[in-house]
Amino acid sequence: xxxVKQNSxxxxxxxxxxxxxxxxxxxxxxxxxxxxxxxxxxxxxFLISISxxxxxxxxxxxxxxxxxxxxxxxxxxxPSQPGDSAVYFxxxxxxxxxxARQLTFGSGTQLTVLP
Amino acid sequence: GAGVSQSPSNxxxxxxxxxxxxxxxxxxxxxxxxxxxxxxxxxxxxIYFQGNxxxxxxxxxxxxFSAERTGESVSTLTIQRTxxxxxxxYLCASSSPxxTYGYTFGSGTRLTVV
Numbered sequence: 001x002x003x004v005k006q007n008s009x010x011x012x013x014x015x016x017x018x019x020x021x022x023x024x025x026x027x028x029x030x031x032x033x034x035x036x037x038x039x040x041x042x043x044x045x046f047l048i049s050i051s052x053x054x055x056x057x058x059x060x061x062x063x064x065x066x067x068x069x070x071x072x073x074x075x076x077x078x079p080s081q082p083g084d085s086a087v088y089f090x091x092x093x094x095x096x097x098x099x100a101r102q103l104t105f106g107s108g109t110q111l112t113v114l115p
Numbered sequence: 116g117a118g119v120s121q122s123p124s125n126x127x128x129x130x131x132x133x134x135x136x137x138x139x140x141x142x143x144x145x146x147x148x149x150x151x152x153x154x155x156x157x158x159x160x161x162i163y164f165q166g167n168x169x170x171x172x173x174x175x176x177x178x179x180f181s182a183e184r185t186g187e188s189v190s191t192l193t194i195q196r197t198x199x200x201x202x203x204x205y206l207c208a209s210s211s212p213x214x215t216y217g218y219t220f221g222s223g224t225r226l227t228v229v
Binding site: 006009029032036041042043044045049089091093097101102103104105106107108 | 119146148149150155157158163165168171188206210215217218220221222223225228
């Protein structure tokens with residue numbers, strides 16, 4: 001049972017255009033959401049996050065939108081650059097005990113930005 | 116250290132042999148996680164350590180897999196009698212107890228079972 005789903009395994013976008021990566025979740029206990037970026041032969045690195053009390057968080061070219069009622073979040077990259085080509089993982093966080101949290105990851109979306 | 120360190124970075128082993136993967140978390144990070152990523156798939160949770168609490172082993176795929184952690188330091192993931200389906204990148208991550216919500220990942224160990 002996948003609690004975090006990224007239904008698009010791949011996405012190709014022209015340089016300069018907008019990239020939109022989507023993520024759906026099922027567990028209403030998730031209260032914090034993150035996007036990670038992964039290059040080949042490297043571990044995932046944190047990109048941007050959003051608390052469930054917000055519906056938008058922006059950081060430079062990256063914006064994450066959260067629709068709690070639809071249990072859906074998306075990552076927008078604009079303008080897209082060739083260096084953005086990577087696998088993007090959506091992750092959802094839930095508190096499990098004390099200050100301890102656990103992340104559940106989606107299966108990832110391979111973004112290719114074409115020059 | 117400055118980041119999460121994993122060794123070896125690559126390991127090729129023969130089917131049936133045992134392997135041991137190592138993870139050095141960021142100093143002060145009480146939580147440590149092991150994930151694996153098989154080719155073309157997402158991140159699969161394996162095991163979670165939090166301080167001195169009993170580990171959450173719910174993600175371990177079989178009893179051939181085990182992990183140890185000494186206090187809040189190094190962790191080792193051991194796979195006994197390796198099978199070809201164990202081939203994957205094994206990722207370790209650690210996180211701070213002070214309310215940060217994300218993990219810091221190591222670069223992973225690429226395990227190939229031939």
